[in-house]
Amino acid sequence: MERKIALLMDRDNLESLFDSLHRQRLNRLGNVVTVTEPGALTPQKSAELIRGAEIVVTSWGCPPLDAAILEQAPDLGLIVHAAGTVKRIVTPDVIARDIPVSSANSELGRRVAETALGLTIVSLKHIWQLARDSREGEFGRNRHRVKEMYGITVGVIGAGQSGKHYLELLRHFRVRALVYDPGQTEEQIRELGAVKTSLEDLMRESDVVSVHAPAIQATNNMINAPLLKMMKDDAILINTARGSLIDEEALVAELSAGRLWACLDVTNPEPTALDHPFRSLPNVTLIPHVAGVVTNGLRSLGEFTVNELEAFAEGRRLQGTVQLEKLHMLA
Secondary structure (H helix, E strand, O other): OOOEEEEEEEEHHHHHOOOHHHHHHHHHHEEEEEOOOOOOOHHHHHHHOOOOOEEEOOOOOOOOHHHHHHHHOOOOOOEEOOOOOOOOOOOOHHOOOOEEEEEOHHHHHHHHOOOOHHHHHHHHHHHHHHHHHOOOOOOOOOOHHHHOOOOEEEEEOOOOOOOOOHHHHHOOOOEEEEEEOOOOOOHHHOOOOOOEEEEEHHHHHHEEEEEEOOHHHOOOOOEEEHHHHOOOOOEEEOOOOOHHEOOOHHHHHHHHOHHHHHHHHEOOOOOOOOOOOOOOOOOOOEEOOOOOOOHHHHHHHHHHHHHHHHHHHHOOOOOEEHHHHHHHHHO
């Protein structure tokens, strides 16, 4: 009997994630069932789609997989989340049934890391200011402030998926990398080409600080006023993680003094108020939460998902297995 694969996502996500080639590969793996009508995916519709499924693919907009949904698929053997965090869909019922879960978080983290690297380079080069100067007829006014990716120190807060990929990208440059991550050993950090250090030392010594930690209770406002005051003059703070990790009032105070430059892909809340200082301070690059996957990048999550399903069908190791016992520590 052909294996049933249920894609629990709305039609917009389905079309954004999977192109025609992805769908051909999916169809070779089993009987694929999907939504056919537009609109949000309800718990009731999810229960209908999942009935008798052996594999489920979820994404944004999928309701939590609670007992009422899971009881429709007693032989469910795998959940693949074609998005980042699985916290919203993984319920105690999933854990109690010991259903393996895989996430495309590593692929999403790769895109975040690429954005963080781009922000690192253009900020060190002072591209934002130089472009503004050039438009205003002051060609090369801030040229003397340009720095290269050479001989500087880059601090990475959090060596999870995006932080790890960011560190891999930094290996292409002659820079010193420091990492603060209580969950990683010195040896693990050393294998990533970096040095494990305290958060205080990282903030004091880094020319660039890039934030990649998860948004959990322990990290709420972890980058506070005393830590921000430790940063070097003209240092750069990049946040592509979550706005809740930074005490934004304290950051505004430091930015208003003109000491730092901040690149913020995320804020708390999103978007900021129209009169928020982040929108008007000249030393802030504010972008609308695009560090992860958008537009054509969404296809990379679809490809990852199909690769995982093929590996599962062939008995190979999955790349995105989520350690559910550590769910409280994950983004």
